[in-house]
Each structure stands twice: as structure tokens, then as C-alpha cells.
Amino acid sequence: MTEFLPESGLVAWQWVPNAARIALEAGRQLRGFFEHGVATEYKGEVDLVTVADRTVETYLRQALAEHFPDHGIFGEEGTRDRMDSGYRWYVDPLDGTTNFAHGFPHFCVSMGLERRDAALAADAEGELVAAVIYDPMRQELFVGEKGKGAWRNGRPMAVSRTQHLAESLVATGFPSRKRHANPNIHFYQEFTLRSHGVRRAGSAALDLAYVACGRLEAFWEFQLNPWDTAAGFLLVEEAGGLITGFDGSPRKLDSREVLASNGRIHAELLETFDRLFAGRDLDPIPTPAEYARSRQAGGV
Ligand code: IPD
Ligand code: CA
Ligand code: CA
16 A cells, blocks of 8 residues: 555645555456456447446445545446535446456546535535546556645656647547447547547546646547546646646536646647537548549559
């Protein structure tokens, strides 16, 4: 545990040490399931779930209730405990289920804590105050608290200093529901042509953690939920980054559309979204049929 957090006394944590202990145990369980292999079920057309998702959510529910008995819990696999509490954990027991189910070793457990004033309406949001994301395959623990910075395995994290999209590595993800209704492939193409590359690694929480620690300059996605983003949002902001909607509007806890960056390339990203949504500046690339014809004609 000590190797995962800053030296003792360096940060006056309120929630992180206990939450980190819980996340490390959740990660140990995920790794065990991963190594033994688990059967996969379908929640939707390509929306997968496994016994690991459910077992680890049950564990998080019980462990959080034990350490933070008056906190609420909102979990991807259906937990809705103490929803009128002044604090609420958004938990994704396994972010990256599709990777996990295929033996692709890139996934994590994600827990973000929201503080909610008593006067807050049920549908209004509070502020994010704590974040823990753990990748059990790389044994990387990302943590943060509001005003106390973001940390990876005990070292402070900062977003990258890159100033231009053309010199950036960026990431995205694709929704598993209503796939035919989503235009993201066009954005994928355009950002591929305008940057060093676009990664689609399959865990939104780790994508956000990677923006926070400077491995990625930016991340965007169309259809996310608070259990995917709550922890990652706080990490990016505590590491000096910026998160908005695709139109530059302030991010909310339940923002479905998310654009996170190191801040330095944010204006350029927003301009690109704006132009693409307006139908301008789509770079022409050959259709597969055009490509096949020019190949036949010896043009490639
Ligand atoms: C998914 C992952 C993926 C993202 C999807 C999410 P899950 O979460 O974060 O990267 O593209 O939108 O639903 O289902 O693996 O917890
Ligand atoms: Ca998720
Ligand atoms: Ca999940």
C-alpha cells in the first residue's frame, strides 16, 4: 500500500487511503478473474458483462459501506444505496469489460466521490472531491482529492505541456449501444489525420487518467456515464487539465459528451469539433471501392 501513495504526511488525505485500499483489493479480485477466465453475458447487442463486474461491485458496495457508512453509492451494475446522502461514490467495478472478456489486459476499477450540499435538489450536482482508479495489470494507482493534486503510485501527476494538436497523441472510445447512430468514426478519421494518432484502448477511466498523467494530450467520447468519468474528471482537473463539452460548455458530472485535454490544445480541439459539426473541413479520403479501383489501375 505505501508504494502506491505519496510518503506519509505529504498530503492530508480525507478519503483516499481507505478508498485506495478498497480499489487495490477490487483490482486483486479482477486480476484473479482475468487469470482464470470468465464467461461473458450480453447486456445489449455488444454490451458485455461478466461475473467479475457483478462480484466486484458487490465487494465495493460492502467495503464502501463499511469504511464510509453514511456515503451513498451509485454503481454501473445497479447499486443505488443511500442516494440522499451528502456524499456519493460513482463506481465502475470494471471499466474495460470488453477488453477483459477477450483477455486484452487493459481495464481498471474506478471510484469517484461527489460531495452534495444538503440544500441541493435531487437532480442537481455537487462537486467532485476524491478519485481513485486502479489498473491491476500494470499495478498503477491513480488518486486525487480536490485541491490536493493528482498522484500516480505516489508521484504527482501533471498534464502534458504539448501546445499543438499536430504533435499530440489523443484517444477516444465508441459506444456499445445504438452504434449506427453515432458519428464518431468521422472524428476518429479527422483527428487521426491532424495528430500523431488516435488510440482506442477500451477504458474511458484509464483514458482520462492517461490525460492526467501526460501520456495523452486529449480524450473525447460521445456517450459516457458518471461511473466512467467521475474519478477521471477530478484527476484531469487536479493535474491541470480541462474538461468541457464538444461546444466548450462546462463539464457536468453527468455530461454524456466529454472532451478532456491538457488545456493547451483545447481551443484547437474545440475549433475542430465546431468545423466538423458544421460540415466543413472533412478531409476527403478514398472510399474502399475507389481505393480498389485505383489499386487495380496500378495507382497505389
Ligand atoms: C466502457 C469503456 C469504453 C468506452 C465505453 C464504456 P465498460 O465501459 O469505458 O472505453 O468506450 O463507452 O461503456 O462497459 O467497459 O465499463
Ligand atoms: Ca465503464
Ligand atoms: Ca463497467
